[in-house]
Amino acid sequence: xxxxxxxxxxxxxxxxxxxxxxxxxxxxxxxxxxxxxxxxxxxxxxxxxxxxxxxxxxxxxxxxxxxxxxxxxxxxxxxxxxxxxxxxxxxxxxxxxxxxxxxxxxxxxxxxxxxxxxxxxxxxxxxxxxxxxxxxxxxxxxxxxxxxxxxxxxxxxxxxxxxxxxxxxxxxxxxxxxxxxxxxxxxxxxxxxxxxxxxxxxxxxxxxxxxxxxxxxxxxxxxxxxxxxxxxxxxxxxxxxxxxxxxxxxxxxxxxxxxxxxxxxxxxxxxxxxxxxxxxxxxxxxxxxxxxxxxxxxxxxxxxxxxxxxxxxxxxxxxxxxxxxxxxxxxxxxxxxxxxxxxxxxxxxxxxxxxxxxxxxxxxxxxxxxxxxxxxxxxxxx
Numbered sequence: 001x002x003x004x005x006x007x008x009x010x011x012x013x014x015x016x017x018x019x020x021x022x023x024x025x026x027x028x029x030x031x032x033x034x035x036x037x038x039x040x041x042x043x044x045x046x047x048x049x050x051x052x053x054x055x056x057x058x059x060x061x062x063x064x065x066x067x068x069x070x071x072x073x074x075x076x077x078x079x080x081x082x083x084x085x086x087x088x089x090x091x092x093x094x095x096x097x098x099x100x101x102x103x104x105x106x107x108x109x110x111x112x113x114x115x116x117x118x119x120x121x122x123x124x125x126x127x128x129x130x131x132x133x134x135x136x137x138x139x140x141x142x143x144x145x146x147x148x149x150x151x152x153x154x155x156x157x158x159x160x161x162x163x164x165x166x167x168x169x170x171x172x173x174x175x176x177x178x179x180x181x182x183x184x185x186x187x188x189x190x191x192x193x194x195x196x197x198x199x200x201x202x203x204x205x206x207x208x209x210x211x212x213x214x215x216x217x218x219x220x221x222x223x224x225x226x227x228x229x230x231x232x233x234x235x236x237x238x239x240x241x242x243x244x245x246x247x248x249x250x251x252x253x254x255x256x257x258x259x260x261x262x263x264x265x266x267x268x269x270x271x272x273x274x275x276x277x278x279x280x281x282x283x284x285x286x287x288x289x290x291x292x293x294x295x296x297x298x299x300x301x302x303x304x305x306x307x308x309x310x311x312x313x314x315x316x317x318x319x320x321x322x323x324x325x326x327x328x329x330x331x332x333x334x335x336x337x338x339x340x341x342x343x344x345x346x347x348x349x350x351x352x353x354x355x356x357x358x359x360x361x362x363x364x365x366x367x368x369x370x371x372x373x374x375x376x377x378x379x380x381x382x
Contacts, residue, residue, distance in 0.1 A: 056364040060352060061347045061349055062300040066298075070292050072287050072288060073287070077285075078284060079284050082212065088203050089201075091178045094116045095194060097111075100112050104188070107186050110182060113206055134162045135162055137158055142155060187209045215278045216271075218267070219267055222263065225265075226254075233290065234249075235250060235289070237287075239284050249269040249271040250270065251267055254267055297344055303350045304326075304328065311328050326338050349363070
């Protein structure tokens with residue numbers, strides 16, 4: 001057997017035995033308090049005094065400030081005319097007159113559409129003639145009745161005949177009036193779909209008439225806001241067709257019935273539209289203002305620490321962190337309204353709360369972690 005084949009295993013065995021003995025020797029040596037190792041290899045503090053030597057905990061802070069807050073609801077709606085109607089005839093007939101142009105402004109009572117009325121005019125003249133004869137006969141029967149030449153019954157029959165013919169005349173005149181369509185209110189007519197000479201049946205759409213001197217905005221809000229909405233509350237309306245131009249309005253009506261399918265209430269606002277910029281059918285974005293507070297107290301939302309169904313903050317008092325329970329309100333632009341628990345000017349911790357274990361923990365403000373200003377506007381003046 002070759003001796004070199006046995007040499008290498010022997011050397012390896014001797015080396016392993018030497019390393020094992022050295023490791024056992026090192027583990028048997030006593031270690032000082034500061035040389036002990038924590039589980040996982042991390043150095044552990046030797047005494048409580050070492051922890052105190054680390055100094056105050058570094059935190060970021062924010063200041064409780066007052067600013068204007070608006071409690072509002074955002075919704076979408078539709079612009080509608082103040083008054084809107086589609087003109088339709090009540091009787092069939094042939095059009096002989098169109099007294100308007102497409103898109104024209106018209107006045108209330110103005111004649112817009114006229115139908116052929118020759119037959120109806122003849123009926124009216126016939127009814128008038130018959131009524132004239134009946135009235136003359138009645139006057140003679142009255143004189144004869146006074147002289148006792150005819151009976152009272154003959155006089156009454158003559159009087160009834162007059163009343164019948166009066167009703168016949170009124171009916172003929174009513175039919176004649178149906179052959180003219182007049183504007184029920186002032187407004188702008190749309191684009192007509194008929195021409196002179198067309199024969200149309202009753203109920204046919206002729207043209208639409210819109211009053212847009214003021215417009216309505218119909219929108220819906222969730223049912224949970226119904227008790228907070230009141231007639232007269234301010235509305236801000238924007239339309240995609242006119243970007244960057246808000247319109248001011250007021251709540252004009254509130255539907256007393258809540259929609260059972262969407263669980264929402266229908267509201268209507270009104271906007272003055274003398275320039276006719278807003279058109280019926282436009283898509284509207286509505287901001288309903290429920291309440292405004294000029295000097296609401298707010299803190300950065302990072303300062304709020306949820307604990308169950310409560311909210312707390314760490315307030316800085318004499319360079320120490322004090323756990324303080326607060327009641328919150330609105331949340332706007334990374335700010336939270338404080339309804340109860342803090343005062344204007346208080347400093348609260350916005351970063352580093354996880355290192356605060358109990359009230360009275362000494363803290364110091366980290367560099368660059370000082371007071372923060374509101375992100376959405378200037379703090380309100382006190």
